[in-house]
Structures are given as structure tokens and as C-alpha cells.
Amino acid sequence: MPEFRQNYATKEWIILAPERGKRPHDWARESKPETVAAVDPYVSDCPFCAGNEDKTTDAVYVWPSENDWQVRVVSNKFAALQRDLNPVRNLDGAFLAAEGFGIADVVIEHPKHDRTLATMTVGEVEQVLRGYVARQVAMNADDRVNLVTIFRNHGARAGTSLEHPHSQIIATPIVPPHVRYPIERAVHHYDQYGRCVYCDMLGEEIRQGDRVIMETSGFVAFCPFAAKSPFECRIYPKRHLASFFLLGEQELAELAGMLRTVLAKIYHGLHNPDYNYIIRSAPVGDHDTRYLHWYMVIIPKITIPAGFELGSGIYINTTTPEDAAEFLRETDIP
Numbered sequence: 440m441p442e443f444r445q446n447y448a449t450k451e452w453i454i455l456a457p458e459r460g461k462r463p464h465d466w467a468r469e470s471k472p473e474t475v476a477a478v479d480p481y482v483s484d485c486p487f488c489a490g491n492e493d494k495t496t497d498a499v500y501v502w503p504s505e506n507d508w509q510v511r512v513v514s515n516k517f518a519a520l521q522r523d524l525n526p527v528r529n530l531d532g533a534f535l536a537a538e539g540f541g542i543a544d545v546v547i548e549h550p551k552h553d554r555t556l557a558t559m560t561v562g563e564v565e566q567v568l569r570g571y572v573a574r575q576v577a578m579n580a581d582d583r584v585n586l587v588t589i590f591r592n593h594g595a596r597a598g599t600s601l602e603h604p605h606s607q608i609i610a611t612p613i614v615p616p617h618v619r620y621p622i623e624r625a626v627h628h629y630d631q632y633g634r635c636v637y638c639d640m641l642g643e644e645i646r647q648g649d650r651v652i653m654e655t656s657g658f659v660a661f662c663p664f665a666a667k668s669p670f671e672c673r674i675y676p677k678r679h680l681a682s683f684f685l686l687g688e689q690e691l692a693e694l695a696g697m698l699r700t701v702l703a704k705i706y707h708g709l710h711n712p713d714y715n716y717i718i719r720s721a722p723v724g725d726h727d728t729r730y731l732h733w734y735m736v737i738i739p740k741i742t743i744p745a746g747f748e749l750g751s752g753i754y755i756n757t758t759t760p761e762d763a764a765e766f767l768r769e770t771d772i773p
């Protein structure tokens with residue numbers, strides 16, 4: 440029986456319509472069997488491989504040193520937005536426009552080409568997260584910036600043709616309706632109940648338990664009740680915190696362990712599917728708000744939104760988050 444489910448925080452609806460007879464491991468059979476380990480550790484024309492640093496712009500962040508780096512952050516040469524522009528809105532007749540100001544970074548996560556977060560050590564993943572923090576703090580300091588989005592595209596279906604392990608950070612002067620609307624819902628919830636809607640939601644996910652993938656003292660990973668697509672995973676800090684960059688040292692290490700584990704379960708269990716992940720923080724200036732709670736969403740790209748999804752905004756998910764979470768809980772990491 441198909442079912443409508445509502446996202447507790449955003450009030451968006453999804454349709455859960457499991458395909459008859461299809462089990463979570465059937466997705467693994469359909470996805471590509473090769474792994475990133477099949478590619479070479481060094482590719483001569485890859486701009487992100489160690490040894491090819493002259494093919495990128497100068498680093499804006501490097502760890503631990505330029506000569507022997509693990510993480511190297513550079514400006515995106517092919518960015519849609521440029522940092523030397525003015526974000527002031529102008530009218531073109533009745534229509535609003537502004538110069539395309541923005542700051543776009545590429546976070547090169549590892550010197551070697553044949554790695555991905557799922558196959559790195561936890562210590563290496565932690566250094567990537569520290570790079571995110573450093574760059575988010577630097578972008579927040581620019582008073583033209585209102586929103587910093589950290590994301591990772593893995594594979595062609597997720598929007599990248601570059602194999603080398605990397606993620607991106609884009610700072611924009613605009614907080615779009617897609618981000619603002621859930622904030623308004625969260626403010627409404629806070630005014631009604633005096634509590635953060637995300638704290639309430641993750642508390643309920645932990646209480647129900649059947650969609651939880653793993654839990655540590657500070658974080659929880661689960662497939663949400665109203666997951667939009669098969670194997671959508673979310674990671675939330677248990678303590679209320681509106682922005683990612685405010686995490687403490689110990690928390691970053693703990694998050695690295697959880698992120699690496701969840702990605703490795705997806706990598707091994709579903710055979711290295713393409714995916715996007717996104718870290719959603721409060722807009723700049725709202726970092727200490729009691730309404731918002733930062734989180735990370737991981738979306739394996741094993742289905743493609745079609746006309747109904749694009750037209751209605753109602754996603755049809757063919758794998759229950761309960762089945763997906765059980766599958767990921769039981770997937771062993773070699």
C-alpha cells in the first residue's frame with residue numbers, strides 16, 4: 440500500500456511506494472561493480488593530484504603544509520560566481536537582478552587520486568572537516584556573504600566529471616526560498632512549542648529507532664521518516680547547534696568517524712554509487728539561533744527525479760527508510 444509521509448520539520452510530503460518484490464540489496468546489483476580503487480593513485484593531467492599544484496589557483500587553505508599536504512583548498516577556476524563583484528540588487532524594469540558575486544572553493548581532500556572519503560582513514564576525513572570549518576569561518580567574515588553551502592558531488596550522476604576526491608564550498612549573497620521556507624517553519628514551531636523542530640525530530644527518530652543507522656554520544660545517523668529517495672541518510676549533532684563551524688575539536692573527530700562509517704557502508708553495500716552530500720548551516724548572522732539545527736544529508740543518486748517530482752515537489756521513494764536503515768546497519772565494512 441502506498442503511503443504519504445510528511446517531513447516533521449519542513450512539512451514537505453513524500454510518497455512511499457515500495458516496488459513490489461524489490462529489496463535494498465537489489466539496488467547494489469544494479470549499480471556499477473567497479474570501485475574507485477580501480478583507478479590510478481596519480482593521473483598526470485589531473486589538476487588536483489599532488490605534483491600538479493601549478494594547474495590550480497594558489498591555495499587559500501592547506502594542511503599541514505604546502506609541500507606535503509593532505510588537504511588543499513583552492514578557488515574554483517570554473518565557478519559560476521566571482522568574488523570581485525558587487526551583490527547589490529538592481530532593477531531591470533520591474534525585474535530584480537544583481538552581479539554574480541560569490542566565493543567558490545574546491546576542497547581537494549587527499550593528494551592521491553584513487554581515494555574517496557569512504558576509503559580514507561578517519562583521521563584523514565577529520566582533516567577534510569577541519570578544512571570546511573576554516574573556510575566557512577573565513578567566508579562568514581565577508582559581509583557580502585549570507586549563506587555558506589558545503590557539498591560533495593561523487594560521480595557523474597551527482598554532477599561531477601572529476602574523479603579526484605574533492606568537495607566544494609560556495610558562499611552566496613542570497614538566501615533562496617528553498618532555504619528560507621524551512622527556516623520559517625522552524626520559527627513557527629519554536630513559537631508554538633518553545634523548542635527546536637530539529638531537536639524534536641531527531642529525538643523522535645532516536646525514540647522510534649528503526650530508521651537509525653548508528654548513534655554515538657554526540658551524533659545520530661538515520662534514514663529519515665519522510666526520505667525523498669532510497670538510502671537518503673542524515674547526520675545530526677544531538678546537541679542543539681545551528682551551524683557546522685561551531686563544532687568543537689572532539690566533536691569533529693566523532694563526526695569524522697560517523698561520516699566515514701556511513702559513507703563506507705554506502706560504498707561497500709551499494710557498490711560505490713554516485714551521491715551528493717550537503718552540510719546545511721544557518722544563514723550568516725543566525726549562527727546562535729535557537730530555531731535552527733545544522734545537519735548533513737547524503738543522497739545516493741540511484742533514482743532520478745522525473746516529471747511528477749519536478750512538477751509537484753512530491754518525491755516518490757521506492758525503498759522504505761526502515762528497510763534502507765536496516766540494510767546499512769547490517770552492511771559490514773571490510
Ligand SMILES: [Zn+2]
Binds near residue numbers: 481485486551552603
Ligand atoms: Zn587526481
Ligand SMILES: [Zn+2]
Binds near residue numbers: 731732
Ligand atoms: Zn536543535
